[in-house]
Amino acid sequence: MTVAEAPVPPAPPRGAAAGAFLKLFARNRLAAAGGILLAVVVLIAIAAPILPLQDPYAQDTSQKFLRPFAEGHLLGTDHLGRDILSRLIWGTQLSLVVGLVASVGAAFFGSVIGIVSGFYGGRVDNLLMRGIDMLMAFPYILLALAIVAALGPGLVNALIAVALVNIPFFARNIRGVTVTLAHKEFVDAARLAGMSNLRIMVSEILPNVLPVIVIAMSTTVGWMILETAGLSFLGLGSQPPVADLGSMLGEGRNALITDPHASIIPGLMIFVIVMSVNLLGDGVRDALDPRLRSGALTRPMARTIVDRDHVPEPPAEPGLLDVQELRTEFRIGSRTLKAVNDVTLTVKPGECLGLIGESGSGKSVTALSIMGLVASPPGVIAAGAVRYSGDEIVGARFSQLRDLRGDRISYIFQDPLSTLHPLYSIGDQIVEAIRSHHDVARAEARQRALELLEAVRIPNAKNRLDDYPHELSGGMRQRVGIAMALVNDPDLIIADEPTTALDVTVQAQILSLLDDLRRERSVAILFITHDFGIIAQLCDRVAVMYAGRIVETGRTPDVLSDPAHPYTRRLIACVPELGEGQRELHAIPGLPPAVDDLPPGCAFATRCDKARDVCRQGEITLDPFTGDRAVRCLFPETETGRVA
Amino acid sequence: MTGYILKRLLSAIPVILGITVIVFIIMSLIPGDPATAILGSYATPENVEKLNRDLGLDRSSIEQYFIWLGNMLQGDFGRSYSLNRPVLDEVLERFGATLILAGTALVLCSLLGVAAGVVSAARQYGLADKAITFVVLIGISIPSFFLGMMMILVFAVTLRWLPVSGMYAIYGGGDLPDLIRHLIMPATALAVVATGVIARLSRSAMLEVLRQDFIRTARAKGVTENRVIWAHALKAAMVSIIPVIGVQAGFVLSGAVYIETVFQWPGVGRMLVTAILTRDILLVQGGVVVVAACYVLFNLAVDVAQSVLDPRVKT
Numbered sequence: 012m013t014v015a016e017a018p019v020p021p022a023p024p025r026g027a028a029a030g031a032f033l034k035l036f037a038r039n040r041l042a043a044a045g046g047i048l049l050a051v052v053v054l055i056a057i058a059a060p061i062l063p064l065q066d067p068y069a070q071d072t073s074q075k076f077l078r079p080f081a082e083g084h085l086l087g088t089d090h091l092g093r094d095i096l097s098r099l100i101w102g103t104q105l106s107l108v109v110g111l112v113a114s115v116g117a118a119f120f121g122s123v124i125g126i127v128s129g130f131y132g133g134r135v136d137n138l139l140m141r142g143i144d145m146l147m148a149f150p151y152i153l154l155a156l157a158i159v160a161a162l163g164p165g166l167v168n169a170l171i172a173v174a175l176v177n178i179p180f181f182a183r184n185i186r187g188v189t190v191t192l193a194h195k196e197f198v199d200a201a202r203l204a205g206m207s208n209l210r211i212m213v214s215e216i217l218p219n220v221l222p223v224i225v226i227a228m229s230t231t232v233g234w235m236i237l238e239t240a241g242l243s244f245l246g247l248g249s250q251p252p253v254a255d256l257g258s259m260l261g262e263g264r265n266a267l268i269t270d271p272h273a274s275i276i277p278g279l280m281i282f283v284i285v286m287s288v289n290l291l292g293d294g295v296r297d298a299l300d301p302r303l304r305s306g307a308l309t310r311p312m313a314r315t316i317v318d319r320d321h322v323p324e325p326p327a328e329p330g331l332l333d334v335q336e337l338r339t340e341f342r343i344g345s346r347t348l349k350a351v352n353d354v355t356l357t358v359k360p361g362e363c364l365g366l367i368g369e370s371g372s373g374k375s376v377t378a379l380s381i382m383g384l385v386a387s388p389p390g391v392i393a394a395g396a397v398r399y400s401g402d403e404i405v406g407a408r409f410s411q412l413r414d415l416r417g418d419r420i421s422y423i424f425q426d427p428l429s430t431l432h433p434l435y436s437i438g439d440q441i442v443e444a445i446r447s448h449h450d451v452a453r454a455e456a457r458q459r460a461l462e463l464l465e466a467v468r469i470p471n472a473k474n475r476l477d478d479y480p481h482e483l484s485g486g487m488r489q490r491v492g493i494a495m496a497l498v499n500d501p502d503l504i505i506a507d508e509p510t511t512a513l514d515v516t517v518q519a520q521i522l523s524l525l526d527d528l529r530r531e532r533s534v535a536i537l538f539i540t541h542d543f544g545i546i547a548q549l550c551d552r553v554a555v556m557y558a559g560r561i562v563e564t565g566r567t568p569d570v571l572s573d574p575a576h577p578y579t580r581r582l583i584a585c586v587p588e589l590g591e592g593q594r595e596l597h598a599i600p601g602l603p604p605a606v607d608d609l610p611p612g613c614a615f616a617t618r619c620d621k622a623r624d625v626c627r628q629g630e631i632t633l634d635p636f637t638g639d640r641a642v643r644c645l646f647p648e649t650e651t652g653r654v655a
Numbered sequence: 656m657t658g659y660i661l662k663r664l665l666s667a668i669p670v671i672l673g674i675t676v677i678v679f680i681i682m683s684l685i686p687g688d689p690a691t692a693i694l695g696s697y698a699t700p701e702n703v704e705k706l707n708r709d710l711g712l713d714r715s716s717i718e719q720y721f722i723w724l725g726n727m728l729q730g731d732f733g734r735s736y737s738l739n740r741p742v743l744d745e746v747l748e749r750f751g752a753t754l755i756l757a758g759t760a761l762v763l764c765s766l767l768g769v770a771a772g773v774v775s776a777a778r779q780y781g782l783a784d785k786a787i788t789f790v791v792l793i794g795i796s797i798p799s800f801f802l803g804m805m806m807i808l809v810f811a812v813t814l815r816w817l818p819v820s821g822m823y824a825i826y827g828g829g830d831l832p833d834l835i836r837h838l839i840m841p842a843t844a845l846a847v848v849a850t851g852v853i854a855r856l857s858r859s860a861m862l863e864v865l866r867q868d869f870i871r872t873a874r875a876k877g878v879t880e881n882r883v884i885w886a887h888a889l890k891a892a893m894v895s896i897i898p899v900i901g902v903q904a905g906f907v908l909s910g911a912v913y914i915e916t917v918f919q920w921p922g923v924g925r926m927l928v929t930a931i932l933t934r935d936i937l938l939v940q941g942g943v944v945v946v947a948a949c950y951v952l953f954n955l956a957v958d959v960a961q962s963v964l965d966p967r968v969k970t
Contacts, residue, residue: 041792145673150950152909153927153943154677160931160939161684237798241913244800245928260801264917267804268812268819278801286796310779310865313880384871409880417877424875429868434890434965444876479966495876 042294
């Protein structure tokens, strides 16, 4: 969520996709190595007839089991005195051909079944797919063995068996793609044009599923080479004197202990082929997987990476929480997004501070930076400090940070369906929050969990303890989230848009619950929201964020009645008021700027109707005026502002 | 839960019937006269005629199928001509040995594969991740039968640590330590490929889960990082790992055919290969039906395990 809130870079133009694919593929050195290795093996196998090789069938029992590097036999000889090098290359050729033919056969018949099944749908689909399911119910080799048993051992029969066994894989995949195509406009158009079903399948569907067929083949061909080699190894495939790699290995096995080279050489060859195909296949898959391409498939670490030059001096009068000159960046490739830029905040004990801004203003990232919960990579805390009761925690040891998390400072997150663990009961999740910090017995912790569920007014709480999150309504889930945040009597709760995912009536209940709880328990709250209505109801003070910076702070009634920054004024104008149905709601025209490309001067200048040339140059500072208010604007809206 | 298990058991019946139909169809592919194929080309005409009558081959295909099915339901899978004993007795005896081998391998590859995947994901791009990724790549590329042979060369022939082959020592064996000594190499060789596949999948499943909001919640609660990884993340990842273990069970069972041949393990796989080479068709047929039916039941157990883990699965 935090990453998604940062402005998304524009998608590259479509033509660049193929280029990006090749680039990523080339960058994957392992895949390239696999490709080269495979190409070498294939070239040698193709060149077998023109290479100066000895006759692979020429026996000479006086020369049997010569070791590798023997004179005249580079890789030695086998049990009948035949040249292993020659047999290896011819055997490789045979194995590759058989594997490829089996793959093509499986792809052809599997695709026919898949396309017919997906195109016609209904009963045809049902019948064919039930049949495919039956075939898939077998461990694959049993089916292959049954087929070989019926047809008799032999290379062609082994090939047929391996191809048949792999038909379901292709049929399933191709059917899936065809089903989505069968209802596309161009297929309907072809129908209306009076094309026959067969022609539609061949000329409209087939070209579109062809890439899928090719990819499926590339992932299975190595497998099929291995399988046919395996059947030959068992003596069920190629029959003497013809040998593929599998039967060479099988024959070599009889003299494994006395003459291991006759087994090792063909075995290594199979290994090399399968590994190069695997490497190549992995490279293709990675290059095609868009998630991997954007680098999104990285896991966040236990805390946000810290990379700062200096630690700011502690403030003269420390509050409960002091955020000082905080800068949090997202470093994605060569780009740096400054999601939070030089933010300073103070929360006093028992106080409720509201942090308000649009999506992408950096308010959630600020909230998550406090306890090092910004997903990292790509998040980095690049400057500033966070102090809890005067103690610096950005640079603290992890164990110290973990002791604070959930105990002194706890979080309530936005969407309780995705933020609660789906496979633990809510009781267990609350109990865990207690027992992570306090050495209490399970039963005692459970009793405490129950009391809290009652405190957040969950009806029939006793019976709810063993419920799973998906069994509760959205409002109930958020009450669980609140209970979990309160369970260790924290000094500060950071509530990151806790009501945004809820509907309006539930929202009101949750807000009044939070307000009651904070007064009863005198806990401080940092409340993140985009709704001034909520600020007005709940918060003592408010800080307004725009494009990663704070643009205005002050006591809530002052800011509401007399906003100083043009942006604050516009935000307040967005809030509908009851009984004022006639009033026009003012959406703010334009979008917030991308935080990796901030213009000089005021970030709001492009959307501000009062902006002048001086607004677009130099650094504009957050200047204090009357009382404890401050504003980052050269031409504040209020009379009292900017006593320059 | 009991209702769910019963429902799944009922749904397995048509699948097992389908398996018998497919085996029946495949066996009808046998070229020429099946009785001759079964008895070999030197069979006397009287024997051929008797077998034709016994198998009901003078009747229509559909009648033949139901006679065959009826016989199987009564436990009569026919007699193996090469071993001269009832097919079912032989299959069950051999299947026990296969279950020991494949079961051990399955436990090995599940434990090692999941552990490797979790460590790999938790230390993404670290040294452990790179090492595991490399070993996994080798593991999934090496043919199990070749690996088995190399293990024999190294650990049995050269180092003399473990017995070359078989399930028990011929003299003085037969106890559990003896079985374990014989089991180590074949079970390891059999587990390697599946371990690699499970490790790969576990890694990506873990990476997917670790990005979820509920992991951030666990960290915000102050849960120890070990618990975040091995309890919160792994539990959620198991939802997608368990089906893969189910699929890998099929591959382990298949790989057992090779491994039993390499290590001369007296299991059902080696029995099938020998039966094919000696054209003992009834033994092949019986072995395939019994093993495939057991595999269906195993997959059913996997589904049940999944529903126990994930309360969101409708039971």
